[in-house]
Amino acid sequence: MLLRSSIAETLLAAGAELVVCSLNADEPYFVREFSHPQITLVKMPTKSSTWENRLSIWRQYLLMNPSLGGTLNHKLESFRRAQPKRYYLTRALNLLLGNIPLLRHGYMRAENRLFPATEFDPLMKQHKPDLVVTGTPGFNLHDVHALRSAKRLGITTATVMLSWDNLTSKGYMNGIPDQLLVWSDLMADEAVRYHNYPRSKIHQVGAAQFDHYATFRENFDRNTWRMKYGIPNDAPLLMYGTINPALVPHEYQIVSEIVDWMKNGRFSRPVHLWVRLHPQVVQGVYRRNVDNYLALKCERVHIEVPPVHDSCLNWDLPKEDAEHLASLLTASDVVITPNSTLSIDAACVDTPIVNLFHDSTGFDARGMTARRFRFYTHYSKILETGGIAIVDQPEQFIPAIERYLDNPGLDREGRKAILQQQFNGLDGRAGERTAQALLELCGLCFKQQYVSKSLNSPIL
Numbered sequence: 001m002l003l004r005s006s007i008a009e010t011l012l013a014a015g016a017e018l019v020v021c022s023l024n025a026d027e028p029y030f031v032r033e034f035s036h037p038q039i040t041l042v043k044m045p046t047k048s049s050t051w052e053n054r055l056s057i058w059r060q061y062l063l064m065n066p067s068l069g070g071t072l073n074h075k076l077e078s079f080r081r082a083q084p085k086r087y088y089l090t091r092a093l094n095l096l097l098g099n100i101p102l103l104r105h106g107y108m109r110a111e112n113r114l115f116p117a118t119e120f121d122p123l124m125k126q127h128k129p130d131l132v133v134t135g136t137p138g139f140n141l142h143d144v145h146a147l148r149s150a151k152r153l154g155i156t157t158a159t160v161m162l163s164w165d166n167l168t169s170k171g172y173m174n175g176i177p178d179q180l181l182v183w184s185d186l187m188a189d190e191a192v193r194y195h196n197y198p199r200s201k202i203h204q205v206g207a208a209q210f211d212h213y214a215t216f217r218e219n220f221d222r223n224t225w226r227m228k229y230g231i232p233n234d235a236p237l238l239m240y241g242t243i244n245p246a247l248v249p250h251e252y253q254i255v256s257e258i259v260d261w262m263k264n265g266r267f268s269r270p271v272h273l274w275v276r277l278h279p280q281v282v283q284g285v286y287r288r289n290v291d292n293y294l295a296l297k298c299e300r301v302h303i304e305v306p307p308v309h310d311s312c313l314n315w316d317l318p319k320e321d322a323e324h325l326a327s328l329l330t331a332s333d334v335v336i337t338p339n340s341t342l343s344i345d346a347a348c349v350d351t352p353i354v355n356l357f358h359d360s361t362g363f364d365a366r367g368m369t370a371r372r373f374r375f376y377t378h379y380s381k382i383l384e385t386g387g388i389a390i391v392d393q394p395e396q397f398i399p400a401i402e403r404y405l406d407n408p409g410l411d412r413e414g415r416k417a418i419l420q421q422q423f424n425g426l427d428g429r430a431g432e433r434t435a436q437a438l439l440e441l442c443g444l445c446f447k448q449q450y451v452s453k454s455l456n457s458p459i460l
Contacts, residue, residue, distance in 0.1 A: 005209050052114075065194075117144065121152070206427070210423065240336045
């Protein structure tokens, strides 16, 4: 998202040199896309142990103050049912480490010494970056190692937060960057409250990956797009976005139930359903779910499998997919999902949103019930805006859809409130602000009229 947004474009125009360290830096599609005289691609050095991998998972639940970690507390419920002994041990340690800062800092220092991340040192010494930029403040092991190496070598670091839930759902940050670039007031407050991060080192810049939505609806030809995919202009289009199968293993049954309602004429009018599968079902262990979804395809049901690159990065979608998703959301009459960033995407193009917090009829979800998402810290905030229709029971679903089909302007003010809450407003300039902040951290003044690359260009 950093490379495929205006962040990279602005940095390159300002003359910066980008050293991109990635697991897939040697894959042909990646090399072709980022072939640029100011971009150097290097293979991500990897080094981790089984113990470090385990600790990185445990640390999510160990260090954050238990009275603040609403999302983590709900995640632990399924852990309690599956492995009660480990649950109670984890809970006991969390009561100590999460409530006593001195112990928490001691734990982090010990982890840094045990896993010093020296594999990044040769890379840092070779390229001598002015700034090391990561996408998480140490929630990803590669980010932890890069931040530790940079700190040891005296290189300034910055994290550009690329996900809205990381500060509340991934536990206490580790690696701890020198500067933190966040989306909004809300995210800045989360960094201070949940991670004790200094407010003076936080920069509010917005989220560059949403910039293209700023004027999308007003320039979009809805009729032409629908005609391309064989959807009549007068037919309501419902878009359903599935989520990570690990979070709702029974989501196929929920979608299948909606298809049955369509076929049985439960809606007051014929509707079309477009199901976009989560990128994480395309490859790996969850690939087995795809065939079940494809079997639902019929004249009024479209199943979309995202074009994930054949890569070790499960989320790596082509740049043009962002415009396709924006088109799909804008052409739709209602967007449906249990718990997803798609709710924000839909708000960006002012399409009504329905969140399903119910399970399929007769399904015993136990600890994996979709209802738990209502209480996740980041999601409870977005629901407070009133911009999303909440469905707690299967029988509430069709009435919620029908209300939006009858009145598309319903909850519009709430959808606007989502953009204000998450971005401090959507103006399409987050990428420019992010690049400006990164250049300033390199000690350069940001200029609207960029100069050509020089020997003094910063390296990020």
